[in-house]
């Protein structure tokens with residue numbers, strides 16, 4: 001039987017790029033995407049003629065349940081912070097027997113114990129530290145939804161995997177949204193401010209992943225999900241996958257963005273100022289987490305499955321990302 005994959009978020013940055021990778025790798029799959037309206041449906045279908053679209057939102061319990069019940073895999077890439085979609089998907093999958101792959105984010109690990117802009121030592125390995133990762137405090141970002149996935153899956157006998165990316169870089173190749181978050185938000189803030197900045201000294205550390213490598217990790221998990229007994233992947237309490245290709249300090253990113261922005265003639269100096277949390281928050285309300293904390297993960301579980309990041313480095317990808325922000329502001 002043709003595998004049926006129900007994707008949420010295909011209009012978005014991660015979902016759009018990943019759906020493209022999935023269709024390219026597996027034209028034989030039947031891909032069904034959730035869209036908010038007919039306009040989005042038309043855009044996706046003109047880009048990927050073979051897909052099916054379903055109009056609805058993450059809050060449409062009946063639609064999510066019905067589509068999840070029919071799917072072999074639900075790839076939930078629309079939101080890391082939406083509990084109802086997780087509950088509806090698990091309820092549907094419980095009747096149909098498919099598996100859930102849900103996107104979280106390493107913001108869940110955010111560590112500011114050393115103060116904003118300072119490095120913190122703690123690194124979370126998704127194999128060694130799995131119990132700690134899946135029992136982080138309820139107050140941690142995305143943690144309530146991670147818990148809804150893990151608890152709901154266990155309660156209803158549904159296999160689940162959580163894929164947890166850090167900074168995602170690269171311009172997306174999906175048909176609608178192509179813009180990631182942290183790097184574009186910082187580029188936009190630097191352009192608007194006219195000078196580069198860090199939160200504090202900017203020595204705080206995050207991991208990063210190229211959008212194409214994240215997409216490939218999702219495709220790999222889908223392939224495993226479709227094998228008998230979920231293949232070699234782990235599901236449920238151990239089905240937690242970080243996805244990273246290395247670390248950066250935000251100071252280095254801010255310096256590189258500033259020098260690209262200067263080269264593009266958008267700012268006069270490539271110097272980078274140190275801002276307080278309050279000052280940085282004027283440019284984005286999430287500034288402390290986006291650019292001021294530490295989120296350090298190790299993707300051991302995916303590497304064990306044979307996944308290897310192959311994409312361009314973050315430094316190679318930054319010029320196109322910054323240029324996209326310059327172009328967007330010029331419109």
Ligand SMILES: NC(=O)c1ccc[n+]([C@@H]2O[C@H](COP(=O)([O-])OP(=O)(O)OC[C@H]3O[C@@H](n4cnc5c(N)ncnc54)[C@H](OP(=O)(O)O)[C@@H]3O)[C@@H](O)[C@H]2O)c1
Nearest residue numbers: 009011012013014057058078079080105165168177180181
């Ligand atoms: N980008 C990153 O660097 C990053 C890193 C780690 C984790 N994540 C997490 O991954 C998730 C996706 O990120 P993204 O960058 O791909 O975001 P995005 O570009 O905004 O894509 C999300 C997509 O999901 C759709 N969507 C959201 N809420 C919906 C709802 N209630 N009903 C129907 N559709 C809905 C949106 O549709 P509309 O366009 O119609 O609103 C959008 O196209 C986010 O929750 C984010 O926190 C992202």
